[in-house]
Amino acid sequence: MFDPKKLELIAKQIHESMPQPVKDLGTDVDQKIRQVIQSQLNKLDVISREEFEVQTQVLLRxxxxxxxxxxxxxxLEEKLSDK
Incomplete structure (x- = not known):
């Protein structure tokens, strides 16, 4: 099995050895992916965890x-049937 710390060290060394434009491209791609995912999540008809908890409490009450x-x-029905 691979040692996760060694793999992390190797990945860090590879990242540090990359030219800056390649690093920037990776950052740009990461940001674009996050934007697309966030946009798609915003289109879903979902509520926040906080709103869910509030509605759960309302339902319990x-x-x-x-x-x-x-x-x-x-x-009351029992009283009426006794008469």
Missing amino acids: TRQKLNAMEQKMAE
């Missing part, structure tokens, strides 16, 4: 209220 109302309804 709504579920609790619904359960309480169902219990009250059952109690």
